[in-house]
Amino acid sequence: MxxxxxxxxxxxxxxxxxxxxxxxxxxxxxxxxxxxxxxxxxxxxxxxxxxxxxxxxxxxxxxxxxxxxxxxxxxxxxxxxxxxxxxxxxLVLSTKELIMCITGYTMFAMSRPFNVGDHVALSGIQGLVVDVDLLNLTLSETNGSHQITGKTIILPNSVLLTAVITNHLGLGAFVVGTVRMAVPYAVNRQAFSDIAIATATQICEPWANDSQRHFQRLGSRALLEAPSNKVEVFWEPVDTKQHWVEIRFLVPVAQQEHVAQLIQNQIWEQYGEELAAVNKA
Incomplete structure (x- = not known):
């Protein structure tokens, strides 16, 4: 007993x-x-x-x-x-790639850097995550506006061990969008900043409050500071002729490219001749 x-x-x-x-x-x-x-x-x-x-x-x-x-x-x-x-x-030497794929899937299951349905950029490839199995990751390729191109990409899970992963839906329904423009030194910086802020603020007004609440909820869960819903303009000298100007704003994921084009077009209507001088000089 x-x-x-x-x-x-x-x-x-x-x-x-x-x-x-x-x-x-x-x-x-x-x-x-x-x-x-x-x-x-x-x-x-x-x-x-x-x-x-x-x-x-x-x-x-x-x-x-x-x-x-x-x-x-x-x-x-x-x-x-x-x-x-x-x-x-x-066994390890003969099945190295298989072991790396299984290890990559294990790391994915533990850390969950993305989920099925997210838009991700992985090893220079951007797409919608369709499936993740024990050996392979399947993406449906998308363009900059997150529209499906019709191509299917299959990657081994081993890339998850070394690749830089960008999850475009990691922040949920809204992201921080940017517009980058070359502006000559001759342009008045304050006046240009005011125009850029006013233009982007007007375009982003319909979702300004929703995006701010969304990022505050994310910040509370992740214990991080939430970005402001105010449009910001940053100046960076390039050479002796021009600045790089970066305009940052909160925007719905699916409208990033469309909103960026709207902001650029409206700014160009007011500063087109002066901005074109960069290319003529």
Missing amino acids: ISSLNQFLGGELVRIISSALVIVVAIILNHLNVRYQTSPARAQAKRGQGRQQLVLIKNVIILSAVSFIVMIWATKIAGVAISLSAFAMA
């Missing part, structure tokens, strides 16, 4: 149950951590510090859970590692 009990307590079933409990406890603790750190009162009082604590505690929970699971399976892992080390080395 005692020997049977010892075998049961040291068997795989108990290890599996113990591992599952560790994972469940880790998930619950992380959920409580997020709720505590993102509570309205704390988010307003300690926004920057709260974000650091949120990430720190999350990493501690993950590291502790992994450590406990390794301890639970330590004897099994040691035995298997010794007996299969040579075989594992050969």
Whole structure:
């Protein structure tokens, strides 16, 4: 009876149950951590510090859970590692790409940098995420206005390990749009800034309040400062003839390119001759 009990307590079933409990406890603790750190009162009082604590505690929970699971399976892992080390080395070398694809999918499942339906830019390719399986990522190619071109792109999940990923819908329904123009030094900076701000503000007025509320909600959840819904103009010297002027504004994701063109066209109507002088000089 005692020997049977010892075998049961040291068997795989108990290890599996113990591992599952560790994972469940880790998930619950992380959920409580997020709720505590993102509570309205704390988010307003300690926004920057709260974000650091949120990430720190999350990493501690993950590291502790992994450590406990390794301890639970330590004897099994040691035995298997010794007996299969040579075989594992050969297997890794022969299935490197397959392992990288599965690892890429695992990283995607854990961090969720994007979801199916998001518009992403990945390794210079932009598209709508159609499917993510164990080995491949499928994109439906889109243009600058997020319109589908009809092309389907399939990438191995291994690119998720090294590629720079831009999620155009990571901020939700609104993003920070920009217009970049070359302006000669001869143009009055204050007058041009006033015209640019007035033009962009008028065009963006229909969604100004909605976009501000949207970014405030995101800022509260992520413990980050939300961008202002006010149009901003930034000047950057280029050479002895002209500035680069960047106009920033909040805009619905699907209207980025259209709104940028409207702003440029209206500014050009007032400063067309002076801006054209850049190319003539």
